[in-house]
Amino acid sequence: xxxxxxxxxxxxxxxxxxxxxxxxxxxxxxxxxxxxxxxxxxxxxxxxxxxxxxxxxxxxxxxxxxxxxxxxxxxxxxxxxxxxxxxxxxxxxxxxxxxxxxxxxxxxxxxxxxxxxxxxxxxxxxxxxxxxxxxxxxxxxxxxxxxxxxxxxxxxxx
Amino acid sequence: xxxxxxxxxxxxxxxxxxxxxxxxxxxxxxxxxxxxxxxxxxxxxxxxxxxxxxxxxxxxxxxxxxxxxxxxxxxxxxxxxxxxxxxxxxxxxxxxxxxxxxxxxxxxxxxxxxxxxxxxxxxxxxxxxxxxxxxxxxxxxxxxxxxxxxxxxxxxxx
DNA sequence: TCCATTGGGTTCCCTCAAGGAACTAACAAG
DNA sequence: CTTGTTAGTTCCTTGAGGGAACCCAATGGA
Numbered sequence: 001x002x003x004x005x006x007x008x009x010x011x012x013x014x015x016x017x018x019x020x021x022x023x024x025x026x027x028x029x030x031x032x033x034x035x036x037x038x039x040x041x042x043x044x045x046x047x048x049x050x051x052x053x054x055x056x057x058x059x060x061x062x063x064x065x066x067x068x069x070x071x072x073x074x075x076x077x078x079x080x081x082x083x084x085x086x087x088x089x090x091x092x093x094x095x096x097x098x099x100x101x102x103x104x105x106x107x108x109x110x111x112x113x114x115x116x117x118x119x120x121x122x123x124x125x126x127x128x129x130x131x132x133x134x135x136x137x138x139x140x141x142x143x144x145x146x147x148x149x150x151x152x153x154x155x156x157x158x
Numbered sequence: 159x160x161x162x163x164x165x166x167x168x169x170x171x172x173x174x175x176x177x178x179x180x181x182x183x184x185x186x187x188x189x190x191x192x193x194x195x196x197x198x199x200x201x202x203x204x205x206x207x208x209x210x211x212x213x214x215x216x217x218x219x220x221x222x223x224x225x226x227x228x229x230x231x232x233x234x235x236x237x238x239x240x241x242x243x244x245x246x247x248x249x250x251x252x253x254x255x256x257x258x259x260x261x262x263x264x265x266x267x268x269x270x271x272x273x274x275x276x277x278x279x280x281x282x283x284x285x286x287x288x289x290x291x292x293x294x295x296x297x298x299x300x301x302x303x304x305x306x307x308x309x310x311x312x313x314x315x316x
Numbered sequence: 317t318c319c320a321t322t323g324g325g326t327t328c329c330c331t332c333a334a335g336g337a338a339c340t341a342a343c344a345a346g
Numbered sequence: 347c348t349t350g351t352t353a354g355t356t357c358c359t360t361g362a363g364g365g366a367a368c369c370c371a372a373t374g375g376a
Contacts, residue, residue, distance in 0.1 A: 003261055004250025005180050005243055011254070015171035022163050026293050031353050041335045046354060067343040069352060077253055082288030083277055085163055087245050092162025095214075095235055096169070100298035103161055107292040111282035114294075119241055120278045124269035130240030134265040135184050136272075140258035189324050199364045204325060225372040227323060319376090326369070333362085340355070346348090 011055050011081075016040055016048055018085060021074075024058060025082050029072045057081060086117045169213050169239075174198055174206055176243060179232075182216060183240050187229045215239060244275045 012018055016038070023034050035045050049072060052058040057078040063071050074082070086106070093102040093116070105114045121128035170176055174196070181192050193203050207230060210216040215236035221229050232240070244264070251260040251274070263272045279286035 003177075003180075004247045004255060005176060006250075007254040008246040008250040009173050009176060013173035013176075015167050018163060018167060018171075019161075022161075025288065032351085035353095041337095042354070043336090043356085044334060047334095064352095067341095067352075069343095070354095079288055080249060080252070084242065084245050084249060086277065086286075086288060086291070087242050088166040089162045091238060091242060092164075092166040094238070096165040097162060097298055102296040103298040105294045105296040107294060108279045108281065108284075108286050109290045109292070110284045110286070111279060113279075113281040115279045115281040115286065117277040117286050118280045119244065119275040121266045121269060121271075121273045122276045123271040123273040124266065126266075126268045128244075128266050128268070128273065128275050130183065130237055130244060132267045133244070134267070136263045136265060138260040138263040140255055140261040190322085193324095199366095200325070201327085201365090202363060205363095222323095225323075228325095317376100319374100321374080322372090324370095327367085329365090329367105331362105331364080333360105335360080336358090338356085338358105341353090343351090345350080 008084075011057060012052075012084075014048075016044065017052065018088065020045070020048055020052065021057070021078065021081060022085050024072050024074055024078075025085065031070075034072075052078070083117075087119075090116045166242075169215060170210075170242075172206075174202060175210065176246070178203070178206055178210065179215070179236065179239060180243050182230050182232055182236075183243065187231060189228070192230075210236070241275075245277075248274045 012021065019038055020034060020040075023029070023037055028034055028037050031042075031045065031049070034040070035042055038045075049058065049060070053060050053072070056075055058072045059075050060070050060072055063069055089102075089104070089106070097103070106116065107113065108115050119128050120126065170179065177196055178192060178198075181187070181195055186192055186195050189200075189203065189207070192198070192207075193200055196203075207216065207218070211218050211230070214233055216230045217233050218228050218230055221227055247260075247262070247264070255261070264274065265271065266273050277286050278284065
C-alpha cells in the first residue's frame with residue numbers, strides 16, 4: 001500500500017513486535033530472556049526475531065562462538081523505531097496509567113531531568129501535532145486515479 | 159501489564175486499528191468508506207470500531223436520524239493517538255518510501271511549510287530521541303520483585 | 317405500488333496463524 | 347555420563363481473521 005503508515009505497520013504492526021523492540025532497547029536482548037519477560041510462545045518469538053532481522057530493525061550477533069550463542073541488537077533503523085515507543089509511552093502514561101503513575105520514567109541525557117517527548121515541526125520548531133497539519137498528496141502517491149476517497153482526504157484539512 | 163507500551167498496544171496494537179484511525183483522521187469516517195478504502199472484512203471492521211469506541215478513541219455519532227446513519231469521529235484521546243501516526247509516517251518515509259518519495263505530505267498550520275515531526279524534550283526543548291534517555295522505574299512500576307530482568311533493565315541506560 | 321439501492325452492520329463457515337508443550341542441538345560443568 | 351544452559355524447531359490444537367451471504371430500515375425511481 002502506498003502509505004507510510006501501512007509500510008511501517010508491515011514491519012512492526014503485529015502486537016508483539018513493539019514489545020520485543022522495547023525489550024531489546026532496555027537490554028533484554030537474548031532469546032530466553034525475551035521469551036520469559038514477555039511470556040510469548042517460543043515459536044512466535046523466533047518468527048518475529050527472524051522477521052525483524054530480515055527487515056533491518058535488529059541485528060543478530062554472536063557473543064560466544066564456543067558454544068555458539070547469539071543476542072539481538074538494535075540497528076540505527078531499529079533505534080529510530082524506538083522513538084515510536086517513546087510516543088506510545090507518552091500516550092499510555094497520559095491516558096491509561098491510572099492513579100499509580102507511570103510505571104517507567106525517562107531521564108533525558110541533555111538536561112538530566114525526568115521528562116517526556118513532545119512533537120515539534122522540523123522546519124519552524126513549534127509544536128506540531130495531528131491537529132496542526134493539513135494532509136496533501138506527495139510525489140510517491142499512487143498515480144492519477146482521483147478516487148472519491150482521495151478527493152475527500154484532500155478536502156479535509158481540518 | 160505495567161507497561162505503558164503494552165497498554166497502548168492493548169488499545170491499538172492490532173494492525174488494522176492504526177489504519178482505521180488514519181482514515182477517520184483524514185475524513186474517511188463512515189463504515190462502508192473505511193471498509194472499501196482498507197479492504198478489510200466487514201466483520202473485523204465492526205469489531206474494531208466497537209472496540210475503539212468503547213475505549214474512548216472514537217465517537218459514534220448519528221448524522222441522519224431518518225434513515226439512521228452513523229459516522230465515526232476522533233475524540234481528544236483519539237486525536238492524540240494520531241501523533242503516533244505522524245511518527246510512524248516519519249519513520250516510514252525515511253526507511254521504506256523508496257525513490258518515489260513520500261506518498262503523503264504534511265503541511266504545518268503554524269508555518270505553512272511541508273515538514274515532519276521531531277521529538278523534543280518537554281522540559282528542556284532539545285531533541286529527545288530513544289538514544290538520548292535513561293530508563294528508570296517509576297511510581298507505577300510493579301512492586302518489589304527485583305527480578306534479574308529488572309536489574310538488567312535498570313543497569314542499561316542508553 | 318413495487319423493486320432496487322444504500323448504509324451499517326450480523327451470521328456462518330473455513331482457513332490460517334498463534335499458543336503450548338515437547339524435542340533437538342551444541343557445548344560446558346561436575 | 348548426567349545435568350544444565352542457550353537457542354531454537356516440530357507438532358498439535360484452538361481461536362481469531364477473512365469471505366460471502368444475509369438482514370433491516372428507509373429512500374428513490376419506474
